[in-house]
Amino acid sequence: SQKIEQNSEALNIQEGKTATLTCNYTNYSPAYLQWYRQDPGRGPVFLLLIRENEKEKRKERLKVTFDTTLKQSLFHITASQPADSATYLCALVYFATDSWGKLQFGAGTQVVVTP
Amino acid sequence: GAVVSQHPSRVICKSGTSVKIECRSLDFQATTMFWYRQFPKQSLMLMATSNEGSKATYEQGVEKDKFLINHASLTLSTLTVTSAHPEDSSFYICSTPQAGGGNEQFFGPGTRLTVL
Numbered sequence: 001s002q003k004i005e006q007n008s009e010a011l012n013i014q015e016g017k018t019a020t021l022t023c024n025y026t027n028y029s030p031a032y033l034q035w036y037r038q039d040p041g042r043g044p045v046f047l048l049l050i051r052e053n054e055k056e057k058r059k060e061r062l063k064v065t066f067d068t069t070l071k072q073s074l075f076h077i078t079a080s081q082p083a084d085s086a087t088y089l090c091a092l093v094y095f096a097t098d099s100w101g102k103l104q105f106g107a108g109t110q111v112v113v114t115p
Numbered sequence: 116g117a118v119v120s121q122h123p124s125r126v127i128c129k130s131g132t133s134v135k136i137e138c139r140s141l142d143f144q145a146t147t148m149f150w151y152r153q154f155p156k157q158s159l160m161l162m163a164t165s166n167e168g169s170k171a172t173y174e175q176g177v178e179k180d181k182f183l184i185n186h187a188s189l190t191l192s193t194l195t196v197t198s199a200h201p202e203d204s205s206f207y208i209c210s211t212p213q214a215g216g217g218n219e220q221f222f223g224p225g226t227r228l229t230v231l
Contacts, residue, residue: 043222
């Protein structure tokens, strides 16, 4: 079965630096790979999506890369701010016979940005 | 973006009782909603797909008679945890797909269930 690995250790980073998170998976590549932000006691919030035929995607201070050979996605937060402190989840989307693809989530990596 | 609400946000109940969790889409019609469960420090696990006007589709290992899902309207899906036990204590979250084509999800704020 598919296994999704995100660094379970919290990433502590100083304000202004770039935070880099990894998402590794086994087996077959997904049609899409998504990144979400989750604050404590709240539901996830969608941030970015990257398709299997895309190498890189950017949105404001966020950048996502997708390497299907390495079976890895990297998520970068540039010029990090304390407000970026949260848990970041990657999710893989596979389409089968359903109309909607199923999302499989990693356990997430907590980011702590200190002033 | 779309707004999804859940009620209650937090519930504590005794073992053996049933608990109903509501998931509402506030500003759009949601023909499909997803129900997830999240244990502390673990990933979100899809429990079932709720389809308006038809039966829900459950993931392998999820008991459909224990987790009853009703999607009677385009704005409301409910999850009822029947005969809840302490091991059912978890964070339950619903979501609905966005229109982006990549199945991006709008998530509700979640419901924290504690079974004593």
